[in-house]
Amino acid sequence: MRRRLINSTLAVVLVVIGVFGISLVLVETRTITSTAEQSVEAEAVQLVSFLDSKLVEQQEVTPQIVEEQSRIERYAVIELSGQKPFAVGKKPSGRVIRAEVSGEHGQSVTVEEPYSAVYEEVGRTLLIIGAVALLAVVAAVVLAVRQADRLASPLTDLAETAERLGSGDPRPRHRRYGVPELDRVADVLDSSAERIARMLTAERRLAADASHQLRTPLTALSMRLEEISATDDPETVKEEASIALTQVERLTDVVERLLTNARDPREGSALAFDLDEVVKQQIEEWRPAYRSAGRAVVRSGRPGMRAVGTPGAVAQVLAALIENSLMHGGGTVAIRTRVVGNQAVIEVTDEGPGVPADLGARIFERTISGRNSTGIGLAVARDLAEADGGRLELLQQHPPVFALFLSRVARKQEDEPPTVR
Structure with missing residues (x-):
């Protein structure tokens, strides 16, 4: 029973963690991706604004100026009207997040960020979720073990009490466990033990009383029968037989009295x-x-x-x-x-x-x-x-x-x- 309680509790916890953990991972992945896209787009907008200010002031725009003054951190491709497109930053490989923004003076900016950054953030989130889930499983196991002990130990104790009753030891144990259902079973077993003890006491008492109380009438009856067997006088036989019948009546009365006292x-x-x-x-x-x-x-x-x-x-x-x-x-x-x-x-x-x-x-x-x-x-x-x-x-x-x-x-x-x- 202890193993079943632990396994069932652990199974419930794992199902809950699985359902909510997968949902949380999906939500967090979507949130991280959306945040990364917004960040790339915001940097593209920032770079367009920088280019607008330079073009309004009719300043020269070169890759060196863009890298030094725009504070751009990602790879960007810049297309200016009348100029050859140029790129700043290191071009990412593999899957990327891309944002394209156009300015008022004909400039166009494309900013890219590798998707690996999203994967890293998702990995950190998964690690945190996994650690929390592991702690939850450990806590669930500890609580399941404690709960199983709390339920299984009283049941084992009650089984031992019932076994003691069956083996002829009717002493009540008067133990309670703080669980209403188990305490009710303990009450019934204690009541049964007390009834069995009273019954055994009454039976032993009846046997002892019977052996003591029947001894004298039986001895007297035996003496009368010996007198009858030892004499040939009809009058003596008649007298002794009458006395023997009186002894039998008394013996019957003793038995009835013992049975009456045994009942109540x-x-x-x-x-x-x-x-x-x-x-x-x-x-x-x-x-x-x-x-x-x-x-x-x-x-x-x-x-x-x-x-x-x-x-x-x-x-x-x-x-x-x-x-x-x-x-x-x-x-x-x-x-x-x-x-x-x-x-x-x-x-x-x-x-x-x-x-x-x-x-x-x-x-x-x-x-x-x-x-x-x-x-x-x-x-x-x-x-x-x-x-x-x-x-x-x-x-x-x-x-x-x-x-x-x-x-x-x-x-x-x-x-x-x-x-x-």
Whole structure:
């Protein structure tokens, strides 16, 4: 493209120089020739006037007198009445410019100048025009190169940006070039890069969240299936199968929740539900794991509370907190429910060492973990809580106290006075 721009600009300049240069040469040649003819004629008139003055005074006219007194510079042939014609000056050879003038006393003067003088003047003019044309061509080449660089370099840069996008590097470059059309292309590429980055981030986040959130339900489901395969008691099989179906439902809910958050984290299906059922279900689910670790999980606080949210999401948040206490905490894990204003609060605490001081402010950030874990669980839990209009906070670091705040719905019997019979 750079070569095409330079060649096209140079071609335009050469055409313009050719058209105007040829026209200028023709005009200048005609002007120089006309000027030379006028000069020869003027000298002939001057010589006739000189001869008139001599003839009026009846002075002798000889070639020597004419050369000395008339200041003639060209070749001239003089014819006087009653005298033999004579010439002064050097006779030119080749093509000449001739002017013939007659006087009042019968004299006739013919002045000649060689055409070579015209050729020399035309040659000097052509040299000047050629020098100007050469300067114009050089200037055109310089400007064409600069303009080509100004246009080609941004296009090369934009091509590199598009190639980076295609190779999986969606970082926007935010470069502008001062050319509206190219800046528009750069804007579109930057917008595309930002969209691709968001899509890739969402996909990676979905994959990480799915691997983390599906691990616990799948493990519980595997344990139930192992119980079924290891027993011949129909009642036990029936009980374990029922629990396994519950795990499948929870697994389905986790998948749907992950997909919903991947589409729009703010989109939720909040409703009023009973917190006791969610807390009880989580305690029953995690009690075997705690028993295997020689620990216990208990609950306390206000019973019969209702809150606004998605039961499945709240269950996932509690599961993340209970699992976090199992992996990083110690002793008994206590789940406590209480009311703060118009909010229902579920606190999860344990007797472990707590959250390190350097991680307290960043504990909910992704990839932040005090030990060898993914660092995703608490971040996902906070996202789920916020999607339901609640919030998840670390109230205390030593011992650790995590609290889930949800909008509270008062039970009918709490809002209405008791009926007296």
